[in-house]
Amino acid sequence: MKADATAIAGLHLIADRFDHVLLDQWGTLHEGLAVFPAALDCVARLREAGKRILILSNSGKRAGSNQRRLATLGLPPEAYDGVLSSGEVTWRGLHAREQAPFAELGPACFLISRDGDRSIVDGTGLTVASTVYEADFVLLGGLDDDTAEPERWRTLLTAAAARQLPMLCANPDLVMFGAAGLIPAPGALAAFYQSLGGTVLFVGKPYPPMFAAARDQLGHPPPERILVIGDSLDHDIAGGRAAGMLTLLIGSGAHRATLAQARDLPQAVKTAAGAAARMPHWTMDHLTW
CATH class of the missing domain: 3.40.50.1000 (HAD superfamily/HAD-like)
Structure with missing residues (x-):
């Protein structure tokens, strides 16, 4: 397996490594009540730094529905560059039937x-x-x-x-x-x-069509200049790594029960990942700039 994931305190420490961000919703931006204040600030700082942000979500609802919900939770559409949900990819596929x-x-x-x-x-x-x-x-x-x-x-x-x-x-x-x-x-x-x-x-993360559609929407940048941020080793990290992208795991989300009490977070992440294909490049507890 690759070396341990590097624990970082904020995204600014690796901002020179990527130009685009594929950002998960649930467990990363919010948990259904309101966008976390630190995450809201982080999105604003990413835009100030010239990064393009695509919300990549395994929501079965379409992109417009996700945008409206994010707005009610405190993240307006103008704060990022678009939403791509698995529901949207599914709808497009069912509509085209190709x-x-x-x-x-x-x-x-x-x-x-x-x-x-x-x-x-x-x-x-x-x-x-x-x-x-x-x-x-x-x-x-x-x-x-x-x-x-x-x-x-x-x-x-x-x-x-x-x-x-x-x-x-x-x-x-x-x-x-x-x-x-x-x-x-x-x-x-x-x-x-x-x-x-x-x-x-x-349809959705970690399956290749979801990440291919994301690259299409971003205009086909090199995958190694895209950072996938999410709270799931199975979906965000595995999918991002398979697509050749950089990956960052948010530890306070889906794996919180395993990681919350860890004294050595990188080692705990390595144990939870179990294989290089699910191993993030970086990890942090909450999304923070």
Whole structure:
């Protein structure tokens, strides 16, 4: 495995190493209530330093929805250069129907989404089926907190698996922040579906199409001049490293239970990573300039 991740106190210490930032939302910028003050300041300092900032999120909602939500949490659209969500990449794929896995999916989906959101299907020509028995595939865009526990879906997903319906998962995250702390995220429900014999097609971090779309949106800069900042070794760090980008892990997010009490943070990160492919270049506790 590569050398330990370097613990840094602020981004200004490595600002000369990158020109572009792919910045995670949940656990990095906010936890659903308000953008962390230090993170808000950091975004402003990055822009002052001439860096381009793209919010890269495993949200199953579309980019516009994420922008509006960030604005209500204290980060206005003019503070950064754009949002790319896995929901947006999914919508584009379902709309175009030109590339795998989207081209092979049928015309009717059973939609599972957060807050009843239908923007991921609006304008795609898809029919939203009322039951899995009328659907060609399951489209998993998000989960409400009170339905996040996979076991609640056993009966429905067992029926879907028996019909061999593929699931298109637009949010591969395994955990998310609920009112009572960390709860299962859509990626955990997708894994549950796999355990029932179902087939899952993933869109989002750490999968290559998400990072390729981000580079497209940034105008194809060299990957080694892009810094991926996030709180997940599985999604942000693994995806960024596979794309040849620089990576920084925020320790207070998804891995907080493992890292919060660590006396030696770099060593704790190395242990949690377990492999070079998940090892960040740098780490810090909270996003700070």
